[in-house]
Amino acid sequence: MKVADVFKWKNPEIRALHLTWIAFYITFFVWFGMAPLASSMLKSLDWLTPDDIKLFAIANVALTIPARIIVGMALDRWGPRRVFSVLLVVMALPALFFAFGDSRVQLLVSRLVLSSIGASFVVGIHMTAMWFKPKDIGFAEGFYAGWGNFGSAAAAMSLPAIAIHIFGGPEGWRWAIASSALIMAAYGVYYWFAISDGPPGTVHHKPKKASAMEVSTWADMIKLILWTIPMVGVLGILVWRIEDMGYLSATGATVCYVVIALVVLYQIIQILRVNVPILKKGVPEDDKYPFNSVAALNSTYFANFGAELAVVSMLPMFFELTWGLTPTTAGIIAASFAFVNLVARPMGGLVSDRLGNRRFVMLAYMFGIGVGFLMMGLMSEKWPLLVAVAVTVACSVFVQGAEGATFGIIPSIKRRITGQISGMAGAYGNVGAVCYLTLYTFVSPSQFFMIIAAGAFISFALCFVWLKEPEGAFSEEYYVSSVDRELEALRQQEVTIK
């Protein structure tokens, strides 16, 4: 597949790719519509504080993880077309609810529900996989992810302008969010009729779904359990913050903790149910895979996609307050972080494919993220704005390239469970966002960037120790002598004569 192929609109698979990335792009647009409007909201609502905004930002990435699990099940039952359409239409409701919310609790709850929209990534990846040939899938999925993630940049660039110049007034931000929600719902309806699940004649047969990831050794099972706990357990941090800020009574918080604990316990039981029989029987040597590689990739996605989600949620306000810009200008400048997604994420996948050493590419990218955020941590109002933007863009090239590189390694760990590995890594992106944004409520932006840099260096170290270069394998070999061929041909002739 060539780069220029994406302009061949007439090809059904290219059309499907465009329809799908646009759907994903719209979800990202709505998902990150709050950050660029945060200062307008603070101005127009006297009962809202900056701390509330920080809390909404955490809520905005919280429920994505459970939503991913539910969406994964729905995908197997109904296929990506229906799931995507329903998701687009249903998620317009909390977005509208947020647009016209007039109390802190209403805003918080609608943001929490809206965070489920992040699960759209998985749906589109599935849709893309159904349309493309295996050798083109890598490019198509990278393209889809990069151009879809760009939606957050588009929101940062356009929403303040829409709120201030098109609608205007103190209620402008409400109408800006509401209009994006309505467009999303309309596109959801259109998507239902515009696309099919794979080329005509595709039989969607359900994959054998295990309820938990298979592992190869007892030690790996312990590691899997340890790495599974934070996936839902991280929500405990959010509950603690919400209670701390007085949104939730102590009883309510306890109920939430118990629910989270039960879900984690259920996941652990599933892991045991799937793996204990397998491990008792013993896994053949050639079927083993190292769970350490999965853990390393969880950490990289935590440190790159988690950082991206967190930074996109705070950057517009940071620029506005540090350099005293208008919301519109700050939005456009902050968008420079997510803007390079169009090129950087597909490029990360490409570099990983072509360089021939995926481990090295991953390590280099993680190191680059660390350095990039160290630089961002040193930024202050004394810096010329242009230099600050350049540093932001350079840092983001590494962040998004690393996302592409992470998803470049995932398919080569263990083919049979690729879907589960990518689901786990993807969830860790959200775990990262929740952790980083929670820390953000306690520290200054500069310290926040330093924390992200530290996270990237830690992930670099984990990769250095745990990540193994994926190896190919010789799957079969046979010998054909020309004498065999002649005998075979003679036999064939005899058969035809008879």
Place this chain on the structure above:
Amino acid sequence: MRIMIAYDNSRNSRKALDATIAMFKPLDPLIMLIGVVEGSLDTSDASSELFSQQRAEFQGFLREAAERVGQAGLNADVILAEGDARKMILKAAEHKKPDLLVIARHSNEPDGGFISRSLNLLVDELDYMTFGSVSAFLARRAPCPVLIQACP
């Protein structure tokens, strides 16, 4: 005489196979066909059967190629690998120690209009400048002499 040929059923690799057979037939070499199925980069489990389909198709191509070698009266050894084409061919060459490794120069039949053609050319050029092609990679690293077949 053992000759290893990297074969992927592209137009150029078919030509390279024919040219090699024509060139070396008097030496009665053993022709080792190495084919590499590039691992799918799919990160979902939506189309695993598509991959096995592709793999089966590829096996068919290799079998046809082996038949062609047989029709020319030579013995063939067929190796199928999965993974990165460059690395797996290199590994096979190191492991099997052929006397000669034959690779076809990469082939991309240009198509599309002027704009998409020039865009592809530009991207390809950058690609080969920065990372090199399969043949360039192997020419630098292979443990045996390498013959790069030009396929007009």
